[in-house]
Amino acid sequence: MKSTIILLAAIIKFTHCTELDFVSLLSEIADLELSEDGKLNFTQLVTKYGHTAEQYEVTTEDGYVVKVFHIPGKRSSVLLTHGLGTDADPYVIRGHDSLGIALADKGYDVWLLNNRGTKFSRRHIELDPDKDKKTFWNFSFHEMGYYDLAATIDFVLYQTGEEKILAIGHSQGASQFFALTSTRPEYNEKIKLFLALAPGAFFFNMPLLFQIGASAGPILLEIGKTLGIEELCRDRGALVTMIKTICTKGVISYEVCVRAAMFPFVGYNPTGLELSFLSTLFGHAPSGFARKNLEHYDQLYLRKKFAMFDYGVKGNLDKYGRRNPPDYPLSKVTTNVAIMSGKLDTLSLVHNGKVLKKRLPNVVHFEEIEATTHIDFIFSADAPKYLFPSIFRLLQKYD
Template identity: 45%
Template sequence: MAASNILIILIFNFFTVYALKKSINVLLPEDGRLNFTQLATKYGHPAIEYEVITEDGYILKLFHIPGTKDRPVLLVHGTFESADTWIIRGNLSQAVALANSGYDLWFGNLRGNKYSRNHVSLNPDDDDAFWNFSLQEYGFYDLPAIIDIVLNKTGAEMLNAIGYSQGNTIFYVLCSTRPEYNSKINVLIALAPICYLQNVPPPLSTLIQLSPQLYKLAIDLDITEIGYDNSLLNAYIKFICTRAKIGYDICIQSLAFPITGYDSEELKPDFVPVLVGHFPTSVSTKDLYHLAQIGFRKTFAQFDYGSAGNIKKYNSTLPPVYNLNLVTTKIVLYVGLNDFLATVADVAILRLQLPNVVRYILSPRLKCNHIDHVNGEHVNDYVFPYIRDVLESY
């Protein structure tokens, strides 16, 4: 899943206060326990690991599944996720489908997640400064560092990109704040494209409106990270969500689907134990609040520190607005009619502001929700054909 899970994580996180690092033993299926490289090997496409160091010192993990096609393809995950999201469906996953088709695949991991929880000088367990980032830093620092190493290793002049949820948002940040990177991206395939969040339905809209109070509470409790793999929060999620039918009813039907859109045909109980073996992984509280700010301010802008903080940071009482006119790379928008998070209405706002949308695709699966774009059981029937067509056409 992706940004759609803000409500789920906050409910669990505040319930458990945040800080207890215990372990509740849960027996996960093999694919819920294996990491990315182990899954890649199991499903016939061994991966190579690289480390990427950003300008501001974060150490990111990058996975590479070599292919025969010349132009590399970079895949970027959403919120609370890692590169695992592209492969946890095994032979039904988009990673395996793309690899079987010969594409040269590179899987990014953004700062703070379980593979990129490192820094040249900051300790994520002890230094709150490690978690002082949001989608601005993902786009301004992480993406260019990842793109540069992919192009350097392959010798290619441009790459193709596939983003999911917030994994698209940060490309808009990159290309508007460092417009020279537009020429390094041939086409971005934006699955469930998050940018504006002003038309999401309840309960997420309610959470967005309450986010200033929730963020203040988090700051008061010194909660800078949410979703750490070894936290009691994660242990509770695994324990509850793997409880056969009751776990599915609580975690998916009652918590996930009201945020993402309902589609029990594509996310069935037997896959949930695999899913929770990889989700959630760490994200900064600041990033979640930045997304919420975009929702309640109805403006795609940098982080809002308040008038005094903005003057100190930006020399202006308001944060700078991202200029989407500068995002000139080719973009394909793939939208789910039943997506409660990347709503058709919000994507329509985005579409009008992007100058080079070459295709707008409404999923042929009318029930396609936010989760289905990457983790639907039959994702290779209603998403992958469009991905392959775009990659071959551009």
């Protein structure tokens, strides 16, 4: 019943209710059944599991203010970048079985970037994300790499005094890394090793359900653009509140939100994402992103190229001086790269990881990870068994 009420509230919102009235209404009717860890914020989680968390704000060259978390350690610095629709939280929400905490347990100096548009990085030195929507939200993973990641790498190097750092990126986190190092190749010299977990670059031979959704993408995204929808999954917004409410209700929530909505797109592994974890997961996810970012990924699939954003013929001529957007020059990614693909991943297929491997000049390691879907790289209860040993071996080798 409450889910129906929330849906009606969303309709009221979309027929010109004010954001203030709408959020107030949602706060009264939403009923989130969260675990303790689902209620704790990033800093509280890190503290609970035996470490100290610091927060910094880094201003990019184009004026965005991104929040960077730091878990101090005595070993080399490791920078973590997150996937689409998430932020730094998922790297710590399984406690000692989370990659961020596990790295800190090993003594690494852990840094975590929250990309522009997430709930932690919804700021600009001049632009208002609500009043200047078309301008503020005019970005994709390209800008997250070219600006956010570049500024964060420089900040970490300045703070630590190191000459090079280790880096790990999941899905979109890998996309932005390759966007950066291919277009600003000087950043290759600042990375000892980059671990690309389920990288989002090439999308060949995708499952039928993905093909159907991606093929309808241009129409749906254009409708969103026409309606002035530039921000998706805003924290405490209509969609996110509905997701959190519907997906924290036990067995029914698992069937609807996980088996029916998530597994068909990311891969099926009920042992990796178990029922009891939902009350923690949906306390921290999803996190906001730009409509343009989703459009860019849709273009990658439809054009079958890892290329820059397609603005149409006129826009491309103005932006790039050519009719079609240029491919990212992956031959310029000269830093050491390790690629890990999940055998159960239906979003970042093993095949496409191998395609990426062939396009990069310096892949030092390629591995197919057992019993791992797309989201298992970050959320899975099985990650300490199937994933962490390989990660720690590689970090130690290039540390």
